[in-house]
Amino acid sequence: MGGVEAFLYFLALQGEAKREEVRARFPALVPILKALGEEVEIQGETFRLLRPLRLSWFAPLFGRYANPLEPLALERLIEAAHRSAEAGEPLVEGEGLLQVARAFQRGSEALLRGEARAALHAYGEGLGLLEGAGLPFPSAALALLALAQEAFRPGGKGRATARKALERNPTPWARALAEGVLKGNLDPTLPPRGS
Incomplete structure (x- = not known):
C-alpha cells in the first residue's frame, strides 16, 4: 500500500495513527506529506487527517481500497x-x-x-x-x-x-x-x- 490516496484512505479509517505504523505502511512518507500539505496534522508521534470525512x-477511495x-x-x-x-x-x-x-x-x-x-x-x-x-x-x-x-x-x-x-x-x-x-x-x- 502506498501513495497519497492509499494514505488518505488509511488515515480516514484509523482517525489517527502512530508514527511506527505509518512508517511501516508508507516508507516513502515525505512525498506523500508534501502532496497533502495542511490536510495532515502531526503531533508528536501521532498523525491525524484534518480533512473532514465526506x-x-x-x-x-472506498471503491478502490475497501x-x-x-x-x-x-x-x-x-x-x-x-x-x-x-x-x-x-x-x-x-x-x-x-x-x-x-x-x-x-x-x-x-x-x-x-x-x-x-x-x-x-x-x-x-x-x-x-x-x-x-x-x-x-x-x-x-x-x-x-x-x-x-x-x-x-x-x-x-x-x-x-x-x-x-x-x-x-x-x-x-x-x-x-x-x-x-x-x-x-x-x-x-x-x-x-x-
Whole structure:
C-alpha cells in the first residue's frame, strides 16, 4: 500500500495513527506529506487527517481500497454518509456498497430535517442492502437507526437498537451517538468531529 490516496484512505479509517505504523505502511512518507500539505496534522508521534470525512472524497477511495469484510471500512462509510448529509453534499453515486452509503445519506438528510419516518425507511433500505450482501450491520448504522427509531417513537425500539450498536465494537463516533440515544440526546448533528 502506498501513495497519497492509499494514505488518505488509511488515515480516514484509523482517525489517527502512530508514527511506527505509518512508517511501516508508507516508507516513502515525505512525498506523500508534501502532496497533502495542511490536510495532515502531526503531533508528536501521532498523525491525524484534518480533512473532514465526506463521501465526496471517501467514496472513490472506498471503491478502490475497501475490503467489504473489513468492519472499520463499513463503519467509516456510514459515518461519511451522515457527515455528507450534515454538510449538504450531493448524494453519492456508485454501485455495490456505495448504494448503502447513498441510502444512509438520504436517511440522515431526512433525520436532519426532522423527518424520522423517512429516515427509518432510508436506513432500512441501507440495512437491507447490507443484509443482501451478507454483511453484518455496522455499529454506526445501528446507532443512526436507533436515533431515528427514538425520534419516531420515543421509548420504542431505539434504546434496544442503541445497545446493539454498543455491542458491535463501535468507532468513537458511533459509540457517542448510541450513548447519546441511551441518555435521551436525539440531536443528529452530534457528536462533534474527532473520532
